[in-house]
Amino acid sequence: MVPRVLLGHGTENDFVVLPDPDGSVWPADRLDPELVRRLCDRRAGLGGDGVLRVVPSRHVPDAAAVLGEALSQCEWFMDHRNADGSYAEMCGNGVRLFLHVLLAEGLL
Numbered sequence: 001m002v003p004r005v006l007l008g009h010g011t012e013n014d015f016v017v018l019p020d021p022d023g024s025v026w027p028a029d030r031l032d033p034e035l036v037r038r039l040c041d042r043r044a045g046l047g048g049d050g051v052l053r054v055v056p057s058r059h060v061p062d063a064a065a066v067l068g069e070a071l072s073q074c075e076w077f078m079d080h081r082n083a084d085g086s087y088a089e090m091c092g093n094g095v096r097l098f099l100h101v102l103l104a105e106g107l108l
Helices: 033-040 063-073 092-104
Strands: 006-010 013-019 050-056 076-082
Parallel strands (some): 013 050
16 A cells, blocks of 8 residues: 655645554654655655644554543544654644644545
8 A cells, every 4th residue: 555645734834744544554653753854855855844644643652641531532643743853742834734634634
């Protein structure tokens, strides 16, 4: 199976988007910093300010530890990485695109 890769932007921040509706196409352990850097490279990759993996919360290894009982209320998770491969905690423009992808893909 060839993984789907989307490109999108939210208020001039652009992202490589990796839809992963069943948590098996882009496992977090495959999304290592080097792969993220290559995807975000504007000359040799797709180019972007970061990578957004759209994945069900239950497929995020540490979700239960972080969310606790709220896990059952959090269906989707935005696994956001900066262009340098580091984890990003929050990005408002990324959230805009995350929601757009969920709606456009019929996931919400």
